[in-house]
Amino acid sequence: MVEWTDAERSAITALWGKIDVGEIGPQALTRLLIVYPWTQRHFGTFGNLSTNAAILGNPKVAQHGKTVMAGLENAVKNMDNIKNAYAKLSVMHSEKLHVDPDNFRTLAECISVVVAAKFGPSVFTPGFQEAWQKFLAVVVSALGRQYH
Amino acid sequence: MVKWTDFERATIQDIFSKIDYDIVGPAAFARCLVVYPWTQRYFGRFGNLYNAAAITSNPKVAAHGKVVLAGLERAVQNMDNIKQTYAELSVLHSEKLQVDPDNFKLLADCLTIVVASQLGKNFTAEVHAAFQKFLAVAVSALRKQYY
Numbered sequence: 001m002v003e004w005t006d007a008e009r010s011a012i013t014a015l016w017g018k019i020d021v022g023e024i025g026p027q028a029l030t031r032l033l034i035v036y037p038w039t040q041r042h043f044g045t046f047g048n049l050s051t052n053a054a055i056l057g058n059p060k061v062a063q064h065g066k067t068v069m070a071g072l073e074n075a076v077k078n079m080d081n082i083k084n085a086y087a088k089l090s091v092m093h094s095e096k097l098h099v100d101p102d103n104f105r106t107l108a109e110c111i112s113v114v115v116a117a118k119f120g121p122s123v124f125t126p127g128f129q130e131a132w133q134k135f136l137a138v139v140v141s142a143l144g145r146q147y148h
Numbered sequence: 149m150v151k152w153t154d155f156e157r158a159t160i161q162d163i164f165s166k167i168d169y170d171i172v173g174p175a176a177f178a179r180c181l182v183v184y185p186w187t188q189r190y191f192g193r194f195g196n197l198y199n200a201a202a203i204t205s206n207p208k209v210a211a212h213g214k215v216v217l218a219g220l221e222r223a224v225q226n227m228d229n230i231k232q233t234y235a236e237l238s239v240l241h242s243e244k245l246q247v248d249p250d251n252f253k254l255l256a257d258c259l260t261i262v263v264a265s266q267l268g269k270n271f272t273a274e275v276h277a278a279f280q281k282f283l284a285v286a287v288s289a290l291r292k293q294y295y
Contacts, residue, residue, distance in 0.1 A: 034276075035276050035280050056273065112261060113261060113264045113271070116262075117267065117269065117271045120265045121175065124261070124265055126178055126179045126182040126204055129179055130200070
């Protein structure tokens with residue numbers, strides 16, 4: 001089971017309290033689709049993704065970014081049991097959505113970059129970055145858990 | 149050979165003209181040691197790396213961060229020939245320093261975080277994509293001489 005220090009728990013709670021999922025979520029997902037363009041293959045039903053401007057203005061991308069980011073709430077609220085909290089989501093991503101789990105790690109990187117850009121180095125300190133990336137790594141691992 | 153668009157070239161030159169090497173190098177390197185603690189194994193001679201505060205105030209860490217960024221500057225100035233520019237550095241890292249090349253990506257990620265946090269909303273998705281590509285090329289060139 002994952003061990004969290006008090007410092008890590010409070011860093012994650014502090015960061016989560018500052019994060020507006022409606023803002024950070026869309027930014028992270030649009031970055032994923034622009035910086036790692038092969039990820040667009042999972043979003044064939046989203047309409048126009050043909051240029052960066054199209055991606056940045058696409059309302060389905062924005063909506064989905066919010067959905068994904070809001071999903072992290074479940075992990076923040078269940079930090080000592082993320083594996084079980086995400087069991088059904090993991091099955092869904094593997095059996096229904098067929099998402100390559102490497103993409104979870106890549107999206108986690110994009111989330112971290114957006115958080116860093118938004119809050120700057122005095123909030124997103126090295127200690128906070130360590131806690132936040134550890135948290136995302138645990139979520140990524142939980143999401144990959146039910147894949148065969 | 150790597151092809152750079154005009155936007156990518158301009159963006160890389162722009163980023164590196166805007167960042168303060170003496171801040172960004174140490175910050176990125178310190179973050180690497182904090183966020184990925186196993187990387188500390190290469191720096192046994194650096195003194196106190198016991199916690200994040202010790203690492204971020206360690207003068208040897210800061211000095212080495214500047215060395216790393218100075219090395220990256222060489223890629224910025226030779227964007228069409230990064231592979232050749234880094235050939236000796238690659239041999240140094242594999243044969244003398246014996247650094248696991250997976251660590252290059254970790255440092256690149258920390259550099260991205262530091263630059264993003266410095267540039268804020270100017271670190272747009274397109275700027276991010278150009279920077280990511282540049283770092284990927286640098287990392288690949290550093291890996292090239294490993295067997």
